[in-house]
Amino acid sequence: MQDIVILDAATLGAAPWIATYLGEFGAEVIKLEQPRRGDPLRGWGFQRDGVGLAWKSAARNKRSVTVDLHQEEGQQLFRRLIEHVDVLLLNFRPGRMEKWGLPYEELAKINPALIVVHVTAFGLTGPYAQRPGFGTLVEAMSGFAYITGEADGPPTLPAIPLADSVAAMQGTIACLTALHHRGRNGGRGQLIDVSLLEPLSRMLEQAATDYDQLGIIQRRTGNRWNITVPRNAYRTSDDHWVAMSGSSPSIAERGMRAIGRADWLEDPVMASAQGRLARADEIDAAFAEWIGARTLEEVMKTFEEHEVAAAPVYSVDMLIADPQAVARGMFVKIPDDELGEVLVHNTPTHLSETPGMIRHLGPRLGADTEAVLRERLGLDDAELGRLRDAGVI
Secondary structure, eight states: OTTOEEEEOOOSSHHHHHHHHHHTTTOEEEEEEOTTTOOGGGGSSOEETTEEHHHHHHTTTEEEEEOOTTSHHHHHHHHHHHTTOSEEEEOOOTTHHHHTTOOHHHHHHHOTTOEEEEEESSOSSSTTTTSOOOHHHHHHHTSTGGGSSOTTSOOOOOSSOHHHHHHHHHHHHHHHHHHHHHHHTTTOOOEEEEESHHHHHHTTHHHHHHHHHHOOOOOOOTTOBTTBSSEEEEEOTTSOEEEEEOOSHHHHHHHHHHTTOGGGGGSTTTTSHHHHHHTHHHHHHHHHHHHHTSOHHHHHHHHHHTTOOEEEOOOHHHHHHOHHHHHHTOEEEEEETTTEEEEEEOOSSOOSSSOOOOOOOOOOTTTTHHHHHHHHHOOOHHHHHHHHHTTOO
16 A cells, blocks of 8 residues: 555544555555644544544544645645545535535546545435534434344443444445556546445344345344344353353354253254244343353353353453453554553554554644645745745645
């Protein structure tokens, strides 16, 4: 990816994360921000000494360039930058680029090889295209919240930006596909329309098929799942939690042996997945009772001996200290000129020939403005000074 240049002109979650993922594998990412304010992500979540911690990780490997796109001169700088990039990331509501005289068709004239990834809540077309929206609304509308939570409780929204994360992954796949197509088909770019709604809803695709074929509407079942048993989070005697899944018959059978219920395996009903589902309450209660009488260490030791698919329910500090996380390098400390040394998630995929890396964490606002505009547009000190005094950069 070292030869790919990305102009990240988006804010907050999904679209900028596409640049983050590609930047880990060598793409040069120019993060375009509004002067003085910057990306609102800088102000998200917890702060240390006025520095946003979410920003530090999410904006890794990016170069911060400030350009005021509300000014005509800022729009002209944007046009000139477009000539030098491979991918443009946007998340303005439909119509904003057109107001600035920068619709996709115009961008494609400026740079026919340009790939534009435009992420919105509901997509660039359809009756909801103009609605403002964030991941929370999509997590509700997609069907996710409807099936999440206890059976007698309210729909439950995730405490993470789930819709943005899923859309970013789908957007990254689409961007890589477009880069491949460009390389094989004459170097022409294209427009990629990514909504937050469709990728998250796609994760629930079984629910749509079940409804279509059987009229079944999936309901909330807590930590249980109506397609496999045992499957739940169980409390241990020392007040920890263990999650387990019997998604394959062999794993379910090992679990039964582990808790001393090998006799169930002689029961013809228990021998089939559908039969076990019919007796889900009985099976679940037995696992809950057995686990509830033992400590986390005792439960995990027995389950590991029987090769049962189970894992502790970790808080973040427990995961950071886990031997598997340490061995895989899931977290890494990166030096930073504002915060010293910062622990962040490492690149989550391991490529043998082209591994990803974190070169630096999220930069100060506008830290690279002059350097990038000199490199890419050839601006001199006098022009940079004039633009700075006019508030354009």
